[in-house]
Amino acid sequence: MLKLTNEVRRAICEAGERDYPDETCGFILGRLQDDDGGRVGDGVRAVANAREPEEAHHRFKIEPEDFLRAEREAARAGKDIVGIYHSHPDHPAAPSDYDLDHAWPVYSYVIVAVERGRARELASWRLEDDRSRFANEPVGTAGQAGEQAGEQAGET
Numbered sequence: 001m002l003k004l005t006n007e008v009r010r011a012i013c014e015a016g017e018r019d020y021p022d023e024t025c026g027f028i029l030g031r032l033q034d035d036d037g038g039r040v041g042d043g044v045r046a047v048a049n050a051r052e053p054e055e056a057h058h059r060f061k062i063e064p065e066d067f068l069r070a071e072r073e074a075a076r077a078g079k080d081i082v083g084i085y086h087s088h089p090d091h092p093a094a095p096s097d098y099d100l101d102h103a104w105p106v107y108s109y110v111i112v113a114v115e116r117g118r119a120r121e122l123a124s125w126r127l128e129d130d131r132s133r134f135a136n137e138p139v140g141t142a143g144q145a146g147e148q149a150g151e152q153a154g155e156t
């Protein structure tokens with residue numbers, strides 16, 4: 001289970017709409033382990049899609065320098081990189097073969113489907129241990145400080 005704060009969910013949807021018809025991408029920061037074993041995403045860090053312009057509508061790429069910067073930033077804030085988000089302009093929120101070839105274990109891969117400029121479905125995927133495919137990871141809502149976390153789990 002990946003629990004996202006409403007702010008993070010909104011930020012990912014807005015980024016997908018802003019960069020449409022290109023793919024948007026960035027990191028989700030938070031905690032890999034929550035008290036009840038789930039992971040929490042409570043921050044985002046947008047990065048520039050490093051794909052060449054003619055490929056950016058169906059591919060994304062994150063430069064190693066951006067990875068390092070995000071890792072340092074997360075560490076400074078006492079957080080982990082829990083995942084990577086990107087958008088699928090006019091395609092479902094399911095990972096492509098390209099996504100599978102470029103995925104790392106551990107991270108949650110959040111995909112937002114953006115249909116004609118409007119963010120629709122949001123889904124999260126985790127690479128299986130043998131890296132042969134992605135498994136769907138349920139997305140829940142992380143409570144704000146002092147609220148009951150996971151209260152709205154299962155909401156899409």
Ligand SMILES: [Zn+2]
Nearest residue numbers: 086095096099
């Ligand atoms: Zn993709």
